[in-house]
Amino acid sequence: MKHARERVVMLADCQSFYASVEKAEHPEYKDRPLAVAGDPKRRSGIILAACPIAKEHGVTTAERLGDALAKCPELIIVQPRMALYIDVSLIITRIYQCYTDLVEPYSIDEQFLDVTGSLRLYGSPEELAALIQARILAETGVYTRFGIGPNKILAKTACDNYAKKNDTGLFVLTPDKLADTLWTLPVSKMFMAGSRMTRHFGAMGIETIGQLAATPLDKLKTLMRRKFGRNSDINAELYWRIANGIDDSPVTPGTHEAAPQTIGHMMTLPRDYATLEEIKTVLLELTELVCQRCRSKGYMGHVVSVACMGADFDRPTGFSRQMKMDDPTNVTNQAYRAAVQLLQRHWDGLPVRKVGVSLSGFAADDEYQLSLFDQNREKWMALERATDAIKQKYGDASILRAVSATEAGQALDRSKKIGGHYK
Amino acid sequence: MRKKLEGNGLWESSRMMLPEHKAAIIRHTESLKRRERVQLDEQEWEHVSRAVSESLQRRQPITVRLFHPMELLTVIGIVDRVDELKGRFMVDGEWFPIADIEGAALEESL
Numbered sequence: 001m002k003h004a005r006e007r008v009v010m011l012a013d014c015q016s017f018y019a020s021v022e023k024a025e026h027p028e029y030k031d032r033p034l035a036v037a038g039d040p041k042r043r044s045g046i047i048l049a050a051c052p053i054a055k056e057h058g059v060t061t062a063e064r065l066g067d068a069l070a071k072c073p074e075l076i077i078v079q080p081r082m083a084l085y086i087d088v089s090l091i092i093t094r095i096y097q098c099y100t101d102l103v104e105p106y107s108i109d110e111q112f113l114d115v116t117g118s119l120r121l122y123g124s125p126e127e128l129a130a131l132i133q134a135r136i137l138a139e140t141g142v143y144t145r146f147g148i149g150p151n152k153i154l155a156k157t158a159c160d161n162y163a164k165k166n167d168t169g170l171f172v173l174t175p176d177k178l179a180d181t182l183w184t185l186p187v188s189k190m191f192m193a194g195s196r197m198t199r200h201f202g203a204m205g206i207e208t209i210g211q212l213a214a215t216p217l218d219k220l221k222t223l224m225r226r227k228f229g230r231n232s233d234i235n236a237e238l239y240w241r242i243a244n245g246i247d248d249s250p251v252t253p254g255t256h257e258a259a260p261q262t263i264g265h266m267m268t269l270p271r272d273y274a275t276l277e278e279i280k281t282v283l284l285e286l287t288e289l290v291c292q293r294c295r296s297k298g299y300m301g302h303v304v305s306v307a308c309m310g311a312d313f314d315r316p317t318g319f320s321r322q323m324k325m326d327d328p329t330n331v332t333n334q335a336y337r338a339a340v341q342l343l344q345r346h347w348d349g350l351p352v353r354k355v356g357v358s359l360s361g362f363a364a365d366d367e368y369q370l371s372l373f374d375q376n377r378e379k380w381m382a383l384e385r386a387t388d389a390i391k392q393k394y395g396d397a398s399i400l401r402a403v404s405a406t407e408a409g410q411a412l413d414r415s416k417k418i419g420g421h422y423k
Numbered sequence: 424m425r426k427k428l429e430g431n432g433l434w435e436s437s438r439m440m441l442p443e444h445k446a447a448i449i450r451h452t453e454s455l456k457r458r459e460r461v462q463l464d465e466q467e468w469e470h471v472s473r474a475v476s477e478s479l480q481r482r483q484p485i486t487v488r489l490f491h492p493m494e495l496l497t498v499i500g501i502v503d504r505v506d507e508l509k510g511r512f513m514v515d516g517e518w519f520p521i522a523d524i525e526g527a528a529l530e531e532s533l
Contacts, residue, residue, distance in 0.1 A: 086444045090451055105448055107439045152434060192437065238427055249431045256445045257452065293442075419441040 008125050008148065009251060010113045011155040012096065012132070013164065014089075015143040017109035018049035021088050022078045024141025033057055034076040037065050038421055048080055048421065082418035088140055095136055099128065102251045110159075112152055114251035129170050145169040153247035156191055157182055175245055182245065183210025191242055200227055213243035263301070264358025265289045267410060268420065272311040272351035278408035279308070279352055280340060284332075285404060285411040286357040287339050291332040292388055294359055300328035300368065301359025304335055306342040309354035318354075319346040327369045328361065331380045335359060453493075460490050461525045474527040475512065478502040484530040487514070490523040499530070 014020065018036040023029055033054035035047050047068050050059040057072035069075055089108050096103045099122070102114035115128055122128040129146040136144050146169065147159025158173035161182065173181060188198040190209050204223045206212050212220070217240050224232040241247060265286045273279050283306070294301055303324050310317030325338045339357055371377065390399045396415035404411040416423060426432040463471065471487075478485035479502040489496045500515040511518045 082441070082443070086441070086447050089444065090447055093448070093451070104434075105440070105444070106434060108441065108444055112434075234427060238433065241428075247433065249433055252431045252434075254452070255431055255435060256440070256448050418443045 005116065006150050007114060007116045008119060009150065009152050009155045010115060010125070010129060011106070011147045011152070011159045012092075012111050012113060012129075012144050013147070013159050014092070014109035015145060015164075015169075016049050016051050016055075017089075017142065018080060018085055019051040019054070019078075020049075020142045021085055021140070022081075023051055025084075026078075029076055032076055033059065033072055033074060034078060035059055035068060036078050036080050037068075038080065080421040081423065082421050083423040086418070088142070091140060092136055092142065092144075095132065095139065099132060102253055104251045104253055104255055112155065112251045125172060126170050130168070133169060143169065146171070148172040149245070150174060151245070151247040152249055152251065153191065153242055154245045157242075157245065160191065161185060161189055173245075178213075178245055179210070183208065183213055183243075185209050187212060190239075192239065197239075203227075209243050212239065215240070259362070260297075261362075262305075262358050262360035263290055263293050263297075263299070264305070264356060266307065266354060266356030267414065268354050269352070269410070270413075272353055273355075273408060274351040276344070276347070279343065279347070279355065281403045281406060281408040282355050282410050283339050283343060283357060284336050284401065285409065285414070286355060287336045288332045288401070288411075289414075290357050290359050291330045291335055291384075292391070294330040294362075295365070295384065295388055298365050299359075299362040300330045300365045301335070302328040302361035302363065303359065304338040304342065305356075305358045305360070306339050306346075307354075307356040308343070308347060308352045310348075311351040311353040317348060317350050318352065319348075320356075321346050322360075324361070327371060328363045328365075329368070330359070330365055331377060332384065333380055334374065334377070457492050458490070458494075463525070467526070471524055471527040474529050475502055475505065477529055479505060485514075486528050486530060487519070487524055488526040489519060490525055 019034055022036055023034055026034075031053070033051060033056075035050040035054050037047050038045050045065045047059060047061055047063050047065065050061060050068070054068075054072060054075055057075070059068045059072050059075060065077070069077075085108060089105070093103055093105060093111060096111060096113050100113050100115045100118045102117075104112040106112055115122075115125065119125065119128065122131065125148045129148060133144050133146065136142055145159055145163040147155045147157065147163045148171065149155040149158050154173045154175070158171045162171035162173070163169055186198075186208055187193055187201045187206060188195070190212070193201070201207075201212065204227075206215065215223075217237060220240050221233050221236040224236040228235070267282065267286065269282065273282070303322050305320065305322035307320035308318045321342050323338055323342055325334065329335055335357075368377075387399050397412055400409075400411050403409055427436050474485055475487075477483055482501055484499065484501055487498045489498060498514050498519060502512055502514055503516065504513040505521075506512065506518075507521075510521045512521055513519075
C-alpha cells in the first residue's frame with residue numbers, strides 16, 4: 001500500500017480581530033491605542049478586544065473598562081459592531097477559499113485550512129501562508145498568524161504558542177520538533193488545559209507537556225480515574241493525544257451544516273432579578289427566541305431545559321434542569337408552560353443573574369400529534385407563522401409581546417445585539 | 424463523550440461559534456452551490472430537439488437534463504407532448520419548461 005501523503009494543515013488566527021476591523025474602518029485611529037468594549041452602562045462593560053498599541057499600555061482582553069482606562073487614559077473606546085465582524089470574517093473565509101476548498105471556521109477569528117493539495121501550485125507551506133497573510137492584510141487591514149502542522153492540533157498549538165509571538169507570524173510544528181518546543185512548555189500552555197486541569201496535573205506530578213506526553217496512556221488513565229472516577233478514560237486519552245500531537249480529525253468545511261442537537265439561548269441580565277414575575281418575563285422571551293429558531297429550521301423539540309444562575313459568584317447558586325414534554329413542539333406557549341413548571345419547581349428564590357432556555361430531542365415539524373387538551377394549537381401556529389414572517393421582514397423588534405414592554409423585558413434590547421454585544 | 428475522540432469531535436466540542444456567524448457561513452456555502460444556467464449552441468439544440476422528437480414519435484424513453492439553481496435535475500421518461508406556444512414539454516403527465524433544458528439523450532434501448 002502506498003503511504004498516504006502527509007497532510008499540511010494551517011490554523012489562521014486574526015490578531016485582535018474586533019479591534020483590527022475597527023482600526024481598518026477608522027484610519028484616523030491608526031497610531032492610537034484602541035479597544036472595543038461592551039456597553040459601559042451595563043455589566044457587560046468589559047474589554048472585548050484591544051489593539052496591539054493598547055496592549056503595550058497594559059490593557060488586557062476581558063478586563064473591566066474602568067481598569068483599562070486607568071492604565072491608559074487616552075484609550076479610544078469603540079462600541080462593538082458584531083454584524084460587521086461576522087461580515088469581515090466571511091470575507092477572510094472567502095480569501096482562504098481562493099487557495100483551498102478545505103476551510104473550516106473554528107471561531108470568528110480562527111479558521112482551519114487544509115492546503116495539502118494546493119502546495120503544488122504555491123511552493124512551501126510558509127510561502128503560501130505568507131502570501132495569504134499579505135493579501136488579507138491588504139484587503140481587510142487584519143494581521144493574521146499561521147500555525148502550520150501535519151494535523152489540526154499541531155497547527156493550533158503552533159499558532160497559539162509560537163506564531164502569535166514571533167515576527168513573521170508563521171510557525172511550522174512537525175512531530176520531530178516537539179521535543180525542543182511544545183514538550184518544554186508547562187502544562188498550562190496546552191490546548192484544552194484550563195487552570196483547574198493544570199492544578200490536577202500538578203498534583204499528579206505532571207508539570208510540563210513533555211511529561212504528560214511521556215506518561216504511558218494506561219498510567220494516565222489510572223491517575224485520572226483516581227481523581228475523576230471511571231468516566232475519565234476519554235478525557236485522559238484526549239489530553240494524552242493533544243500532548244503527543246496526535247489528531248486525525250479532518251478539516252471539515254461542511255461542519256456547520258450538520259443538524260444541531262439542541263437549540264438554546266442564554267442571557268446575562270442587566271441587573272439581578274429577584275421576583276418570579278420578572279424571571280418569567282425573560283423566560284418567555286428566551287423561549288420565544290428558541291422556538292422561533294426551531295420553527296425556522298423545521299424542528300420540534302421534545303425536551304425543555306431551563307438554567308438559572310445565582311447572582312453571587314462566590315456562592316454559586318441556581319439550577320439547570322430539564323423535562324420531557326408530552327409531545328414534541330415548537331409552539332412558544334407550549335414550551336413556555338413546561339419551562340415555567342421547571343422554574344417554579346427548582347428556583348430557590350435567590351436573585352438570578354443568568355437565565356437560559358433550550359430545546360432538544362428534535363423531530364421534524366411537518367406532522368404532529370393531535371392533543372385533546374391543546375385545542376388552541378392550530379391557532380397559535382397560525383399566529384406564530386404570521387409573527388415570524390413579520391420579524392423576518394422588519395426585524396426582531398417589529399412585533400413584541402406586551403410583557404417585553406415591562407421593566408423586566410429584555411427582548412427589545414436583545415434584538416439590537418449579536419452574542420450579547422451590539423450589532 | 425466518546426465522540427470527542429472520533430472524526431472531527433475534538434474541534435466540534437471545543438469551538439465557539441455565534442449562531443449568526445454559523446447562519447452566515449451556511450448561507451455563503453449555499454450560494455457557492457448555486458448553479459449558473461448553461462447556454463446551448465445551435466448544434467446542441469439540434470441534438471436536443473432530435474432526441475425529444477424521437478422520444479415523442481417513437482415512444483422512446485429519454486433523459487433530459489434541466490436547470491435547477493441548487494441541484495442536478497434530470498427527467499427520465501417518455502415525452503408525451505410538446506407545446507411550443509407555451510414553451511413547455513410533457514413527460515409522463517408533468518409539464519417542464521423548454522427553456523430549462525440543458526441537454527437530452529435517448530435511453531439506450533436494449
